[in-house]
Amino acid sequence: MECQIFHCGTRYMNSEIDQRVVNEIFSASQAWENMQVLTDDIGSRLAGSCGEVAARDFIAETLDLYGVDEVNVEPFPHLGWECKGEELRVVDPVHRDILCCCAGLSPAADRLEAELIFLKKCDLEEVEARREELRGKIVVAPYHPVPRQVKMPIAAAAGAVALLEARSVAGGLQPARTCAFNRIGDIPTASISREDSDYLQRLAKRKGSVRLRLSLESVIEWQTSWNVVGLIRGREIEQEYVALGGHYDSWHVGSGAVDNGTGVVAVLEAARGLAQHKEHLRRGVRFIFFGVEELGLVGSWAYVHQHVNELDHAVLMINNDVGGRPIRLISAGFEGVRPLLSGVAQRARVDGIESPLDVEVGNPGWASDHFPFWAHGVPTAAIGCDQVDPNAGRYVHTPADTADKVYVAGLTECAAINAQLVCAFANAPLRPAPRKRREEMELLLDKFAWRQTLDTLSAWPPEALLARYFNGVPGRSVDSA
Structure with a gap:
């Protein structure tokens, strides 16, 4: 049973x-x-690149400058x-x-070389219905609604020889995206623009x-990346x-x-403000900047x-x-955190929004x-954001995801x-929600209808x-909660 929040919790939130x-x-x-340092001065931060190392060092140095107790x-x-070459040609x-x-x-x-075939979703149901047509073909399927790393193994299992994911919106861009989580994909996979997909149809x-x-050429090898962690005790x-x-x-x-300079600088700025008053925090804070999210949430899995x-x-x-303009606070199935989230939502300062988030x-x-x-089983939360520029969210994972697309006030x-x-949460008199047991998480997994997707990803x-991910790598434990 989740702990109850007493009314005195409000006093801490309004302190x-x-x-x-x-x-x-x-x-x-x-x-x-x-933001400008991260995106204009450093630029691309692909895992394993010089940009990633520069961003790592910038974050660590900034946390130290802001006065957190410890940086690791x-x-x-x-x-x-690393991509070394990519070429696609219509030959007949x-x-x-x-x-x-x-x-x-x-x-x-x-x-x-192969004949192409178009799918509307490339989900299990559609692929099963058209399995005989897919064998030996190059599948072309839209970016939404099925993630690429889910489409790829489904298409491969049906005998497709390659997957081309078509961008769902116009603009002539080919979005980058992984086709697998921390493993080599089953079939060659690439993206094409909405316009080129329409042309092929x-x-x-x-x-x-x-x-x-x-033709695709890549270098795939084991590397080292880093999480940067700032601590306030x-x-x-x-x-x-x-x-x-x-x-x-x-x-x-x-x-x-x-994606995701906005998230980085929002956490850094929160660290700066909190470090100025760290002596008043009853519980500790860990500011965690994860590496290698784009290739399979590897940094956050490494942290746990x-x-x-x-x-x-x-x-x-x-x-x-x-990030963008904050419009809501979200938790994944932990009702015990709702009162504290609601208190923050009532007092959040967002330009143009008068009512609580x-x-x-x-x-x-x-x-x-x-x-x-x-x-x-750890309670989680997030800030749900809206893009003030309706096109900004369309540019993620492309060369057009630049600082001019950012809603500056939202940072x-x-x-x-x-x-x-x-x-x-650091100053609440009691923990608002306990860590959930595995059987409770299994129930939420079914409630959210995640099981089939996570099975396809080998993520549960x-x-x-x-x-x-870390077989044979020293670590404290890989036991379940």
Whole structure:
């Protein structure tokens, strides 16, 4: 049974310290400057690149400058990937080159030729119904609604020889995306633009069978990446902590401003404000900047692997991924956190929004860095954001995800809300929600209808994924909660 929140919890949320932290963030925000350093000065931060190392060092140095109690850089292994070449050509009934973008962790394709076939979703139901048609074909399927790393194994199991994922919106861009989680994909995979997908469909309608030639070249090898962790020690309850994090890697094609420079700078700015008043935090805070999120949430899985014996002390994990204008607070099935979330929602300062932010206790998805914590029964939360520029979210994972797409005011607003959440949960008189047992998480898994997807990804149960990711790698434990 989840713990009850007493009315005195409101006193902690509305404390003078909470307001001092928020005022500090709004009055002297460094979020936009940090965004420009991360995206304009450093740029692309693909795992294994010089940009990743530069971002790691920038984050660690900034945390130290802001005055947190301790900064640690924690290494972990991962399967690294670098694209060396990509080429797609129509070879029949016409000859025409088409731009493509090799998927992360895609196997090589050496002038692979095959007829194409179009699918509407490439989910299990559609593939099963058309299984005989798929064998030996190159599948073309839209970006949404099925993730690429789910489409790829489904298509491969049906005998397809390659997958081309077509961008769902116009703009002539080919989005980067992994085709597998920390393993080499089953079939060569790449993306094409919406416009080129439409062209191929028109060509097939006019001419009949269309044949493509695909060449992909990558370097895939084991590498080391890092999580950067800043600590503020609790002044009263030393073992317990609130985790506040987001991933700092990006794809090779661009600077990753919205995804996820916004999350990085919102956490950094929250750290700056909280460090000014750290002596008033009853519980500790861990500011965690995850590496290698884009290739399979590897950094966040590494963190829970390396710190599994400390997860009982985690009061809440707050994830920041793809910022904008904050409009809601979300938790994944932990009703006990709702009162504290509601208190922060009532007092959040967001330009243009007079009423309290919405609060949802529901399904936040499995594809971001909260999930490894959630999978171990740790309560999680996130700030749900809207894109003020309706096109901004369309540019993630492309060269167009640049700093000019960022809603600048939202960086500071999200930072302040992060700090308010930390203050609320770090200073609550009682833990708002206990860590859930495995059987409880299994029930939520079915409630959210995640099981089939996680089975396809080989991402459940957590100890099996951890063994696959870090087999033979020293760690404290890979036992389930």
